[in-house]
Structures are given as structure tokens and as C-alpha cells.
Amino acid sequence: MIKNYKFRIYPNKMQNNALQTTLKQVRFVYNKQLELKIKIYKDESKNLSQFELNDYLIELKKKYPFLLKLHSQVLQNINQRINLAFKSFYLRAKRGEKPGFPRFKGKNRYDSITYPQSGFSLNDKLYISKIGEINIVKHRYIKGRIKTMTIKRTATNKWFAFFTAMQENKPSKIINRQIVGIDLGLSHFYADSRGNIINNPRYLRNSEQRLIKIQRKHSRKRKGGHNRKKSRLKLAIIHEKITNQRNDFLHKESRKLANDYSFVAVEKLSIKDMSKNRYLAKSIADVSWHKFLQMLAYKVEETGGKLVKINAHGTSQHCICGNKVEKTLAIRTHRCNNCGVEIDRDIMSAIIIEKLAFFGTTAGSAESNAWGYERMLSSVNQELSLHSS
Ligand SMILES: [Zn+2]
Structure with a gap:
């Protein structure tokens, strides 16, 4: 079974220019090859096949050396497109419709490049031969083997990568069955239910400052002044640097989690809260969290696991024993009068998130917060009695 996937990609300025140039060049080849096909048909009544057109590419490359820089499969795909255009033209003519004859492509009428088999590879970034490693947002895990890739430019100059993948029937294997809860925060990047705290790296904090x-x-x-123009450029440069630094950090951290755990529980991010806040520091964190969860979901699914998002309001104001422990943001340590536990507040939140998502249920089915604190408590007790018996 063939499945299609679409991902947004974010080429930097240089890569964007290279992609635009490539589009121009493939459009040039398309028009040249179309012209040739029509000419030979008129002169010799011969309908050139896709493979015969491929042979003419050699001539074309000699005449226009800049074409040597293009991936050979991309060029061959152009000939395939030309012959497909003719096929559908003849087909519609046969059906008695009034088809348009395959046309030469004007400036904005050619907006995609296809790599039929090679010339690209997909990891944390999308590598394209002769273009480089491009940032990509992979919100879904691609099952099976990737067959083709098409890069497409929209009318508003956004870029997308389309993949077709051959899906095999065997399900992906779960690497391990470990579970963990994580609490995303402002003071740390995240804390997990095993007691680990991951901080935002200093270089990132410096860049963001x-x-x-x-x-x-x-x-x-x-506004409109020369100085503003200059500072806008400065701003754009540091923006790009931060994006790259942050992506690297987020990839590294999400990879580490996905290697160690198959089931990861997090608190659902509230989009409403995200748009409400006016503080730059907070909005930077929001962007990071959002991206991080996308990467994490993708990576745990890759191992056959799952990212479970729960609605867990008040995780920071309770204890794992069920007791309410209210604390302001300034209080960093969770101290419970009921059970006597004393622990970093974010780690306690992570523990509660893990319990809410996974306890007493098969991992993955606890999508919502149907579990109140009472039920959580009773399942904790159940687990305790199971261990003691
Ligand atoms: Zn307690």
C-alpha cells in the first residue's frame, strides 16, 4: 500500500535561493524538452518516449552546462511529466473531450521538483542533494519505505515536502515498555518522573537574552528609517541562529527520551494560554514546547510507542498521596504534610502526570483525564498492595 505524507519545510535564505534556482532550471528543461518533442513529432511524425527523451538530456547538458548541477533523476522526472501530459491529452481527446494541448510553462506555472528515488534522505532534517540539510516539521511518523519525494512551493512562497511511502504490513516493534511522565517548565526545560531535570542550555539562554x-x-x-532596516537584518540573523540552536537541542533531548522510554506522558499544552501571554520569554518557551512535543511524538511512534497527552490541571498543586499542597511559583520545593515527601516541585508534577496517564490502564488508552485524583490514589494503593503481596 502506498501512502502520502506532507510536511512543511523551512529552508534558510541560501537554501531558499537554491530551491528557487532549481525550480527555474527544471522549468527551463521542461520547456526545452517539450519543444523538442513537438518538433520531432512535426518533422518526423515520431512520438518520443520518456526514455528517448532521456537520451536527449545528454545533448542538453552539453549545451547548457549549468544543468550538470541538477540531480539526474530530477531531470528524468521532467520527461516523465511531459509524457504524462501527452498521455492525458490523448486520453481526453479519445473520450471526445476538448483537451488543452500540453503547454509551455510560464514563470509561476512550474512549482515542484520530484526526486523519484534518490538525491534526498530524511532524518531529523531533510537532506537534499546539492541543497543541504533543511529544517522540517515531521508531525507524523512515516511507516514503511519512502519511495519518492516532491518539493513544492506555494503561491505564498511556503515550501512543502511530499513523500510517498510503501507501507509494509508488519507492525513496528516496541523497543522497550518503559514509561515516564514529564513536566515542561519555565525554570527548567523539563523535569521527569524519574527525578531528572533537564535545563535549557546556557548558549540558548544567552542567545535568547x-x-x-x-x-x-x-x-x-x-519606522521606515535606515537604522530600523539595519536592525531588522540583525534581528533576522539572530532569529535564524536561535532556531537552529534550539532545533538541535530539541532533537537531541527528544531522541534521548525516545531511546529510553516507549510511553511518555505530558500535560496537554493549552493553545489559549499560549496566545494570551505577552511575555517574550514565555512565548519563546511555548514555541519550544510545541516543537518538542511534535518531535517527541514522532520519535516515540517510530519505536512503536506513544506520546500520551493528558488534561491535568492542578498537577502542581497536589501530592502523589492525593493531598492538596498549594504553592506559589516562587516555592520550588514540594513539601507534603500528609505523607512527608520533600521533592522538587516539577519532579512531583511529572510523577503525577505519569500516574494520571498510565496507572491501572493499558498504556495509550488513557488519553483524557477521566482519572480524578481519587482514582489515581486508589490505583497507587492497588499497586502498593500488589507489590507487598
Ligand atoms: Zn503527600
Whole structure:
């Protein structure tokens, strides 16, 4: 079974230029090859096949050396497109419709490049031969072997990568059955239910501090002025640097989690809260969390696992024993009068998130917070009695 996948890609400025140039070049080849096909048909009444057209590419490359830089399969796909256009033309003519004759492609009428088998590879980033490693948002896991890739530009200059993949029938294998809960935070990047705390790396914090400063300066510059233009460029450069640094960090951390755990529980991010906040530091964190969860979902699914998102309001105000432990944001340690536990507040949140998502149920089926704290407590007790008996 063949399945299709579509992902947004984010080429940087240089890659964007390279892609635009490639589009121009493939359009050039399309028009040249179409012209040739029509000419030979008129002169010799010969209908060139896709493979005969491929032979003419050699001539074309000699005449236009810049074509040597294009991937050979991309060029061959152009000939396939031309012959498909003719096939559908003849087919519609046969059915008595009034088909349009295959046309030469104008400036904005050619917007995709196809790699039929090779010339690309997909990991955390999308590598394209002669273009480089492009940032990609993989929100779904591709099952099976990737067959083809098409890069497409939209009318508004956004870029997308389309993949077709041959799906095999065997299900992916679960690497391990470990579970973990994680609590995303502002003071740490996240804390997990095993007691680990992952901090935002210092280089990232430094870059983000710089961004906030430059942003502030930028907004004070006169609109339309020369200085504002200059600072906008500065802003764009640091933005790109941060994006790259952050993506690398998020990939590394999500990979580590996916290697160790098959089932990861997190609190559902509230989109409403995300758009409400006006603080830059918080909005930066929001973007990171959102991306991180996308990467994490993809990576745990790859191992046959699952990312479970739960609605768990108040995880920071309770104890695993069920007792309510209210604390302001300034209080970093969770201290429970009931059971006496003393632990970092974010780690306690992660523990509660894990229990809410997984306890007493098969992993993966606890999507919602149908589990109240009472039920959670009773399942904790059940587990305790199971262990003691
Ligand atoms: Zn307690």
C-alpha cells in the first residue's frame, strides 16, 4: 500500500535561493524538452518516449552546462511529466473531450521538483542533494519505505515536502515498555518522573537574552528609517541562529527520551494560554514546547510507542498521596504534610502526570483525564498492595 505524507519545510535564505534556482532550471528543461518533442513529432511524425527523451538530456547538458548541477533523476522526472501530459491529452481527446494541448510553462506555472528515488534522505532534517540539510516539521511518523519525494512551493512562497511511502504490513516493534511522565517548565526545560531535570542550555539562554535586547532596541527605531532596516537584518540573523540552536537541542533531548522510554506522558499544552501571554520569554518557551512535543511524538511512534497527552490541571498543586499542597511559583520545593515527601516541585508534577496517564490502564488508552485524583490514589494503593503481596 502506498501512502502520502506532507510536511512543511523551512529552508534558510541560501537554501531558499537554491530551491528557487532549481525550480527555474527544471522549468527551463521542461520547456526545452517539450519543444523538442513537438518538433520531432512535426518533422518526423515520431512520438518520443520518456526514455528517448532521456537520451536527449545528454545533448542538453552539453549545451547548457549549468544543468550538470541538477540531480539526474530530477531531470528524468521532467520527461516523465511531459509524457504524462501527452498521455492525458490523448486520453481526453479519445473520450471526445476538448483537451488543452500540453503547454509551455510560464514563470509561476512550474512549482515542484520530484526526486523519484534518490538525491534526498530524511532524518531529523531533510537532506537534499546539492541543497543541504533543511529544517522540517515531521508531525507524523512515516511507516514503511519512502519511495519518492516532491518539493513544492506555494503561491505564498511556503515550501512543502511530499513523500510517498510503501507501507509494509508488519507492525513496528516496541523497543522497550518503559514509561515516564514529564513536566515542561519555565525554570527548567523539563523535569521527569524519574527525578531528572533537564535545563535549557546556557548558549540558548544567552542567545535568547540577546534577542530580547535587540528586539527592544529595534522597536524604538523610527519606522521606515535606515537604522530600523539595519536592525531588522540583525534581528533576522539572530532569529535564524536561535532556531537552529534550539532545533538541535530539541532533537537531541527528544531522541534521548525516545531511546529510553516507549510511553511518555505530558500535560496537554493549552493553545489559549499560549496566545494570551505577552511575555517574550514565555512565548519563546511555548514555541519550544510545541516543537518538542511534535518531535517527541514522532520519535516515540517510530519505536512503536506513544506520546500520551493528558488534561491535568492542578498537577502542581497536589501530592502523589492525593493531598492538596498549594504553592506559589516562587516555592520550588514540594513539601507534603500528609505523607512527608520533600521533592522538587516539577519532579512531583511529572510523577503525577505519569500516574494520571498510565496507572491501572493499558498504556495509550488513557488519553483524557477521566482519572480524578481519587482514582489515581486508589490505583497507587492497588499497586502498593500488589507489590507487598
Ligand atoms: Zn503527600
